[in-house]
Amino acid sequence: MKRRENLLRLKRFRAEELKRRNVTLEAMRADVERKLRDLEEAVAREKQRANESDIGRLAFPSFLRAMDARRENLKATLKDIERERTQAALELDKASEELKSLELAAEQELRRATETQLRRSRLRLDELALSRQLRKQALRQI
DSSP states (O other), X not given: OHHHHHHHHHHHHHHHHXXXXXXXXXXXXXXXXXXXXXXXXXXXXXXXXHTTOHHHHHHHHHHHHHHHHHHHHHHHHXXXXXXXXXHHHHHHHHHHHHHHHHHHHHHHHHHHHHHHHHXXXXXXXXXXXXXXXXXXXXXXXO
């Protein structure tokens, strides 16, 4: 019984850990997406400002190359996070199934133990009732 409780506790901890990991990955994904949107807005602002001056028109292509490199890095990061998130979701599903099956097994074991104890109690009461009945019959015959 102690072993099963420890195993249940371990599986619960694993499932909670995977839930936290999924939440963290989702937050990271949202942050990277926000950074991508900010980057797009920054490029649009700089393009507008570059058109306003000659120096800006000359510097804008190098700025654009740097921003393109950053955009690609962010997209690669986003793809990695998405892949890791998918893997974590699969692991969470598996851990949840294992936890559920273990919890069901523990419930069945507890139910069986309760039924056994109830059966023993009924048998004891039946024995007491039988012995009482036999005593009454014996007293009537005297």
